[in-house]
Amino acid sequence: MSNPLEFEEEEFTTQFNGRTLQRILAQTKPHWPLLVGFVLLIAVAAFLDSLFTYMSKLLIDEGIVAGDRAAIFRIIGIYGALIVVQAGTVFGFIYMTGILGERIRYDLRKTLFAHLQKLSLSYYNRTPVGWIMSRLTSDTDRLAELVTWGILDSAWGVFNIITAVGFMLYINVPLALIVSAIIPVIVVVAIQFKKRIIVEYRQVRRINSQITGQYNETITGVRVIKSLGRERENLEEFGQLTSNMYRAGFRAAWLSALFLPTVQLLSSAAVGLVIWFSGWQAANINVGGTTLTIGGIQAFITYVTFMLWPVQEMARVYAEMQQAIASGERIFSLIDAEPEIVDRPGASDPGTLRGDIVFDNVDFYYEPESPVLNNFNLTVAQGETIALVGPTGGGKSTIVNLICRFFEPKSGTIRINGVDYTELTQHAIQSRVGIVLQTPHLFSGTIRENIRYGRLDATDAEIEEAAKIVGAHEFILALQNGYDEQVGEGGSLLSVGQKQLISLARAVLANPDIFIMDEATSSVDTLTETLIQQGMEVLMEGRTSFIIAHRLSTIRNASRILVIEDGKIKEMGTHSELLRQRGHYYRLYTQQFRRELEREYNPFGADAVAVGDEDDAAPVESPTSQLTPA
Ligand SMILES: Nc1ncnc2c1ncn2[C@@H]1O[C@H](COP(=O)(O)OP(=O)(O)OP(=O)(O)O)[C@@H](O)[C@H]1O
Ligand SMILES: [Mg+2]
The missing domain is CATH 1.20.1560.10 (ABC transporter type 1, transmembrane domain)
Known part of the structure; x- marks a missing residue:
């Protein structure tokens, strides 16, 4: 700018x-x-x-x-x-x-x-x-x-x-x-x-x-x-x-x-x-x-x-x-200024969505001169957990932005339950999709208010229940004012991991039909990581979920893992299928696995390396063949 x-x-x-x-x-x-x-x-x-x-x-x-x-x-x-x-x-x-x-x-x-x-x-x-x-x-x-x-x-x-x-x-x-x-x-x-x-x-x-x-x-x-x-x-x-x-x-x-x-x-x-x-x-x-x-x-x-x-x-x-x-x-x-996405005349709101999602020949760009998705096709069945991995700028966030209809395909269609989603109102979609962002946003106010944002009529008991489900309850109680602790502007008084736990609780409360998570890239401590992991699993249960994963350990159980690069699906399959293929995913995974091992055996030395490397999920050029994970 x-x-x-x-x-x-x-x-x-x-x-x-x-x-x-x-x-x-x-x-x-x-x-x-x-x-x-x-x-x-x-x-x-x-x-x-x-x-x-x-x-x-x-x-x-x-x-x-x-x-x-x-x-x-x-x-x-x-x-x-x-x-x-x-x-x-x-x-x-x-x-x-x-x-x-x-x-x-x-x-x-x-x-x-x-x-x-x-x-x-x-x-x-x-x-x-x-x-x-x-x-x-x-x-x-x-x-x-x-x-x-x-x-x-x-x-x-x-x-x-x-x-x-x-x-x-x-x-x-x-x-x-x-x-x-x-x-x-x-x-x-x-x-x-x-x-x-x-x-x-x-x-x-x-x-x-x-x-x-x-x-x-x-x-x-x-x-x-x-x-x-x-x-x-x-x-x-x-x-x-x-x-x-x-x-x-x-x-x-x-x-x-x-x-x-x-x-x-x-x-x-x-x-x-x-x-x-x-x-x-x-x-x-x-x-x-x-x-x-x-x-x-x-x-x-x-x-x-x-x-x-x-x-x-x-x-x-x-x-x-x-x-x-x-x-x-x-x-x-x-x-x-005209909003670019408007509800079509006669658009409907069915109240709930079943999470069958189809990308049918979708083209998309932010700027016409640099296309991001070209003829993108993907079919997701209700209840599947789809993990998206791949190098930075590959198009992972773009795909979930399209699902949320923050942007619409330039050509081709996205169908939810067989219906072109532009025939639904934006509210019908966005109110049924729960998103936890890479950099979760909290509003100034208390933790309680921030969780309640997921469903405004929730009682205090329901709020605490949601926090318990995602494992945020303990850390919240440990704060001086518990649920009434102020989070600061944009949640600045909390760590990224804590903000993500609160966002997860907010999503649980909203009880969405489709769940989307853009995983945090910044390092959270192992305990918080485990908590986030557990919280996510609760949310993914029975719902169609899209997880953009930077820590591959979180997606081992995904129904399908998609390696996205240059707006294309380079590889697709379950964790073990992809490892057997010994392609992009294999390289990504072995590289991360090796780093984690190093950290485990040499916490001080390896941490110094890990801080700078943590963010990039880019495939490494040289596969580390001596360390084959189970
Ligand atoms: N709001 C935007 N306006 C213009 N171009 C964008 C915008 N968001 C993303 N892009 C471009 O679209 C392409 C795909 O970006 P996207 O954010 O989907 O990647 P990503 O796979 O989520 O990357 P990361 O792993 O870094 O989050 C990139 O080339 C990026 O520069
Ligand atoms: Mg992204």
């Missing part, structure tokens, strides 16, 4: 995407009363803001200049009452915006999560977990921000400007027109600044996360670095990064510093225009229009000066909108 940092930081879409914006805004649709409510309140608040300035004008002209005390008191009284109304509306719209944001975040996360449950395994194959996590967290946040505070700030800005221009027109038409001409200029300048500042800050953030990554690597890998004498090169790389960060930070600071004075300069120019125009109008009474009063001039100056803020806010929203649109595009790409 590509660098996770790049994944995280790719934030801009190349172009402005109106359709995505529409779709983002459509998220508010189910909550339209909230949206309409808060936009109306913002309109009221913005109108009141402008009205206050106009009332100051009245106060000056009709109260102070005219010397009318009654008018002063009346205006101040109304002013006071309106301020209370204003406070109420501000409270109302902030509250409603907050609620709207939470609802949208909730809706999005729910939709995304529900969709993730539907997607096929192949989607998770292609997509890094971190990427999906960011969609669920930072992207939904950013999107909710845009449709709430973004709408709020821009609505407030637009209404503020409209009402201010309205009042200015009411006071003096020609001057209002002149002043309004300056607004678009300020808006454009402000947007340009904000955009650049955001780009620089993003650059700073990106380099910062690279630096953190490098700190991390350098400190954790300090031994390797020292032993290879790489200190100087590291220092150079690091110096490059920090100086890039310094430059980007410097540019951001410079632009931020320049931004406010520039915009202020523009609005001062507008104020200058107001003063010049009123002077000019007073000197030329004959030009027509209403002459500006002192209060009028004061009002104009206030309108022009305060218009800076809504303009700034709108510029910020606009600049950030592109990020939110990029977030939206990624969220929608996830929502729009």
Whole structure:
């Protein structure tokens, strides 16, 4: 996969995407009363803001200049009452915006999560977990921000400007027109600044996360670095990064510093225009229009000066909108991803499955250019135990993935009880197949909860019974909290062997019709190994089972052993038949047998060898003929 940092930081879409914006805004649709409510309140608040300035004008002209005390008191009284109304509306719209944001975040996360449950395994194959996590967290946040505070700030800005221009027109038409001409200029300048500042800050953030990554690597890998004498090169790389960060930070600071004075300069120019125009109008009474009063001039100056803020806010929203649109595009790409495996119309769920399984000319690949199975044929009767062995990458896990229908054949059919399994629902199959994986996954919680995951309505007694059957009961009781012991995230507080025993108990509880086990490759101690072995035998009894075996001792009793190599069955037969054939299986087996003997007689020396070799079940080139197992 590509660098996770790049994944995280790719934030801009190349172009402005109106359709995505529409779709983002459509998220508010189910909550339209909230949206309409808060936009109306913002309109009221913005109108009141402008009205206050106009009332100051009245106060000056009709109260102070005219010397009318009654008018002063009346205006101040109304002013006071309106301020209370204003406070109420501000409270109302902030509250409603907050609620709207939470609802949208909730809706999005729910939709995304529900969709993730539907997607096929192949989607998770292609997509890094971190990427999906960011969609669920930072992207939904950013999107909710845009449709709430973004709408709020821009609505407030637009209404503020409209009402201010309205009042200015009411006071003096020609001057209002002149002043309004300056607004678009300020808006454009402000947007340009904000955009650049955001780009620089993003650059700073990106380099910062690279630096953190490098700190991390350098400190954790300090031994390797020292032993290879790489200190100087590291220092150079690091110096490059920090100086890039310094430059980007410097540019951001410079632009931020320049931004406010520039915009202020523009609005001062507008104020200058107001003063010049009123002077000019007073000197030329004959030009027509209403002459500006002192209060009028004061009002104009206030309108022009305060218009800076809504303009700034709108510029910020606009600049950030592109990020939110990029977030939206990624969220929608996830929502729009189609699950590759879907239940066919009319698919049925017979409730139970008999484990007669047939692979009929099955072709399969993960990527079209590298086929894994080609014309694969296999017939398994109910109750058989099929062991799959062979070199790594041979296709063993692929075969069981197909049985579970995590993937479907590209051509050919898989039949269960004579029925093409695509005529069954996925639930019909997956709920009747019990799987214990190579790296068993436990969920955070207690051991009890993890076993109960196999059948949610199981009683505590049934859970303990299942643990006893697979031989996990003793080790669980030996833990400090017994069945209530926390397993940690992903079961990290337990050993692999313990996790596998718990997975086995979970499978026993689920009582599947078909049992699949991808044996653990990592070394478990002999006692645990025996326990796992016994647990597996209980599960295999009477059920069709597929065991991918790495320790061949576990499959001696299998009904049939398949040596899988390059997606083909190289050999098939029982343990003793295959040994007699003296082929792949024989070589595999003798090699492992010899290793085990060595370990038995020389536990220390042989262990050191075994650790590295344990994982590969690959056939060895030279058969060890002197040691023929019984
Ligand atoms: N999710 C995947 N996406 C793409 N290719 C895959 C995927 N899983 C397996 N393959 C490829 O398919 C082939 C068969 O892999 P498979 O996992 O079935 O082998 P295996 O026999 O289970 O190996 P091992 O013993 O290491 O578990 C390999 O070439 C592998 O690279
Ligand atoms: Mg495998």
